Amino acid sequence: MRHLSRFTLAALAAGLALPGLAQAGADKLDALYGKLSQPAYIKHYEADKNGKVLINPYLQVATKEFHATLDPKSAPYNWVIDAQGRLSIIQEAAHPLGRTYEKGFFRPEDKSKRKPGTTENYGHVSALAGAPGRISGEILYDKATKTFTINNKSGRYTKHNTDRTPEQLANAARLIMDSVDLVKATWGPVYYLLEYSPEAIQEELEKSPKLAYDDPVKKSRPHIIVAPAGDGSEAKPKVKAKKQKAAHNDDPS
Amino acid sequence: MNLNAIVSHSRLALAGALIALVALPVAARQTPAKPTATKQAAAKPAKNLLVETDPINVDGTVNIVIVVPAGKGAKFEVEGKARLAAEARKPAAGQVPTFSYAAVPHTTLAKDKGGDGKAADAIVLGATASAGAVVKGRVLGILVFAGAAEGDRKLIVAAEGSPFYGCRNIADLDAKFPGEAAKAQTFFTSYKGKAAITAAAPEDRPAAIKFLGDAILDFEKTFYTEADKRPLDKDGNPSLYPWPGAKNLGE
Numbered sequence: 253m254r255h256l257s258r259f260t261l262a263a264l265a266a267g268l269a270l271p272g273l274a275q276a277g278a279d280k281l282d283a284l285y286g287k288l289s290q291p292a293y294i295k296h297y298e299a300d301k302n303g304k305v306l307i308n309p310y311l312q313v314a315t316k317e318f319h320a321t322l323d324p325k326s327a328p329y330n331w332v333i334d335a336q337g338r339l340s341i342i343q344e345a346a347h348p349l350g351r352t353y354e355k356g357f358f359r360p361e362d363k364s365k366r367k368p369g370t371t372e373n374y375g376h377v378s379a380l381a382g383a384p385g386r387i388s389g390e391i392l393y394d395k396a397t398k399t400f401t402i403n404n405k406s407g408r409y410t411k412h413n414t415d416r417t418p419e420q421l422a423n424a425a426r427l428i429m430d431s432v433d434l435v436k437a438t439w440g441p442v443y444y445l446l447e448y449s450p451e452a453i454q455e456e457l458e459k460s461p462k463l464a465y466d467d468p469v470k471k472s473r474p475h476i477i478v479a480p481a482g483d484g485s486e487a488k489p490k491v492k493a494k495k496q497k498a499a500h501n502d503d504p505s
Numbered sequence: 506m507n508l509n510a511i512v513s514h515s516r517l518a519l520a521g522a523l524i525a526l527v528a529l530p531v532a533a534r535q536t537p538a539k540p541t542a543t544k545q546a547a548a549k550p551a552k553n554l555l556v557e558t559d560p561i562n563v564d565g566t567v568n569i570v571i572v573v574p575a576g577k578g579a580k581f582e583v584e585g586k587a588r589l590a591a592e593a594r595k596p597a598a599g600q601v602p603t604f605s606y607a608a609v610p611h612t613t614l615a616k617d618k619g620g621d622g623k624a625a626d627a628i629v630l631g632a633t634a635s636a637g638a639v640v641k642g643r644v645l646g647i648l649v650f651a652g653a654a655e656g657d658r659k660l661i662v663a664a665e666g667s668p669f670y671g672c673r674n675i676a677d678l679d680a681k682f683p684g685e686a687a688k689a690q691t692f693f694t695s696y697k698g699k700a701a702i703t704a705a706a707p708e709d710r711p712a713a714i715k716f717l718g719d720a721i722l723d724f725e726k727t728f729y730t731e732a733d734k735r736p737l738d739k740d741g742n743p744s745l746y747p748w749p750g751a752k753n754l755g756e
Contacts, residue, residue: 294748296735309721313565321711348725358742
């Protein structure tokens with residue numbers, strides 16, 4: 253009876269403590285990778301007739317124990333941190349419900365004119381089937397340096413969120429580097445793009461001595477480097493590399 | 506949805522229903538199925554599992570439809586297009602697979618890429634489910650074969666909840682369960698009784714992810730038609746799509 257009472261008390265204590273522990277876990281993930289956020293939008297082709305957002309067929313969900321593998325031949329990739337703090341990685345692929353616009357088209361999400369030949373591809377939301385996510389971005393391959401670079405470019409889960417900070421990108425990059433095996437490549441720098449940052453952080457970083465541009469004359473793609481390349485170098489490639497191929501036809505997905 | 510795509514994939518898709526309704530009792534008697542009985546079963550399938558099951562889950566696992574449960578001596582083949590037939594073969598001694606054999610929903614091994622036009626096959630380690638069941642698992646790699654009429658690549662999947670589920674890839678499988686992949690290879694290279702099929706070295710998880718993704722895309726390219734797409738406006742541009750789970754903001 254005494255044992256039973258102890259067991260009952262232990263079970264009761266565990267029952268009371270578990271929700272608190274779960275909340276503490278969620279709070280920790282919120283701090284590390286940003287709060288869970290619904291996607292900013294779903295494009296017209298990303299959900300089927302029943303409203304189901306199709307999952308990218310090349311999805312890899314990586315943890316420190318179960319790694320994903322990235323191959324330059326399949327780059328570029330998109331990444332998202334999910335509710336449980338797992339890393340979801342997808343590669344670019346034409347969406348079966350999307351189209352290729354031979355004459356270009358007007359994209360309603362950002363009211364921009366897209367160039368001829370643009371294809372509608374799987375975007376970030378296809379990594380989570382449209383579910384809420386944390387910070388996200390791209391993993392691009394740089395041919396000149398044979399490195400993969402990481403950034404925070406996502407119009408769905410990064411932009412429009414007030415808590416997507418450089419520190420969170422650095423945390424996510426650490427998780428990515430710990431959970432991914434690279435094929436014939438190393439890690440390059442991690443770029444925090446101001447265009448996808450919260451307004452307050454953007455204003456602050458515009459005054460930072462760390463602020464850099466892809467092209468300083470044109471002031472294109474303002475960013476700061478939040479983690480150096482795998483070899484420890486902060487500097488960008490010495491050889492002026494061609495602009496890395498952005499995911500999703502340069503689409504802020 | 507493209508009816509041809511559905512029909513062309515109905516062979517294995519209907520396997521669960523067929524086996525449950527027809528093939529298992531037939532196998533118990535170890536006599537060939539009667540075509541008329543099979544026709545009746547095929548005419549009213551409860552559900553086309555290979556069409557109505559999602560291939561991938563958000564946790565990165567794959568869903569597969571069990572066609573031959575582990576330990577069953579007979580291999581059930583579902584053949585024909587409009588007419589479906591199930592055949593139960595009596596296996597030779599020692600040819601009872603220790604793994605389950607499965608098909609991957611929403612996949613096509615495209616003929617123009619050297620495939621047979623059917624769904625991708627998988628061997629499932631650690632699955633205890635019966636035929637027709639949908640099992641969740643982690644893709645570890647691919648077994649590669651050549652010769653005869655067999656599909657030449659079969660995914661290796663570790664069933665969720667089984668000891669194999671802790672394996673990361675082929676190398677990890679070989680380390681934790683020595684000989685398990687080789688046993689499956691040997692089964693396929695020997696079960697027909699002749700050296701008609703030969704095995705190459707298994708390919709690892711990255712190759713399997715690509716193989717699976719390509720097969721899903723090849724299926725979906727024919728499965729979805731223009732009629733499934735949301736219409737464009739009069740100028741040929743897409744429209745905003747309000748989705749209940751999104752904030753529905755612009756850029």
